[in-house]
Amino acid sequence: MAIESVREPVNGVEFKSSDASSLTNGSSLAETFDTFLTLLTTQLQYQDPLDPMDTNEFTSQLVEFTSVEQAISTNKKLDQLLALQDGMQLNDAVNYIGKTVGADGIILMLQDGQSTITYDLGANAAQANILVIDEQGNTVRTIDADTDVGHHEVVWDGLDDDGEPLEDGLYGFLVTAIDSEDNPVPLVQGTAGQVTGVKLVNGEVVLEIDDLEVALSDVLTIEQ
Structure with missing residues (x-):
C-alpha cells in the first residue's frame, strides 16, 4: 500500500507521508514518532503567522502516518498466513x-x-x-x-x-x-x-x- 502526500516546503523543510512507508523492516509508529513530531514542530516553527496551518493539516498528516503503520501490520499478518499455508501444504505433501x-x-x-x-x-x-x-x-x-x-x-x-x-x-x-x-x-x-x-x-x-x-x-x- 503506497500512501504519499506532499506538503509544500517551508523554509526548505518538506514532509511526505511516504517517508513513513519506508518502515518496512518492522519499525513501529512509536519508534518513529519522535521523527514525525520533529517534522511537525519544524513546520509549526516556520509557518506564516499571517496564514497559519489549519489544524486539519496536522490531523491529516497523523492519519496518513498511522495508515502506513496499519498497512505494515496488515502485510505482516498476510505473510504469517502465507507461511502457515505453505507449512500446511508441505506437511500434507510428506504423505507422498x-x-x-x-x-x-x-x-x-x-x-x-x-x-x-x-x-x-x-x-x-x-x-x-x-x-x-x-x-x-x-x-x-x-x-x-x-x-x-x-x-x-x-x-x-x-x-x-x-x-x-x-x-x-x-x-x-x-x-x-x-x-x-x-x-x-x-x-x-x-x-x-x-x-x-x-x-x-x-x-x-x-x-x-x-x-x-x-x-x-x-x-x-x-x-x-
Whole structure:
C-alpha cells in the first residue's frame, strides 16, 4: 500500500507521508514518532503567522502516518498466513514420500537400475518407439513400444543398446509413434518413480524422485 502526500516546503523543510512507508523492516509508529513530531514542530516553527496551518493539516498528516503503520501490520499478518499455508501444504505433501507417482514429462529417473516410462496413444499406431537419451544428448537405448491406442507403461531395465548397465541418474526420453501412412500419432508421455522427498518452490509443492523434481500439479497417478 503506497500512501504519499506532499506538503509544500517551508523554509526548505518538506514532509511526505511516504517517508513513513519506508518502515518496512518492522519499525513501529512509536519508534518513529519522535521523527514525525520533529517534522511537525519544524513546520509549526516556520509557518506564516499571517496564514497559519489549519489544524486539519496536522490531523491529516497523523492519519496518513498511522495508515502506513496499519498497512505494515496488515502485510505482516498476510505473510504469517502465507507461511502457515505453505507449512500446511508441505506437511500434507510428506504423505507422498515412499509412494510411486506418475507425471507428464520428458525426464526420467533411473533408480536401482530401472525406471518406468508411461505414454498414452490417441489412436492405433503402425510403429512406436521409445528413445532413451543421456545427458550428452546421445540415444543410449531404443525400445519397441506397444502400438495399441490407450495407456501404456514400459519398465526400462537400465541397459543400453549393447546390453550394458547404465548408471542411475537423470535421462531424457522421447516416445514416437506413426500410423501406416507415416503420419505422427497423437500421444502424451510421462514418467513414474518413487517419491524420496518434498519441498516448496515459489509456493508450489515439488516432489523429489531422487534428483528428478516433479511439480505436484503435474502428477497424474499415485500408487502405494
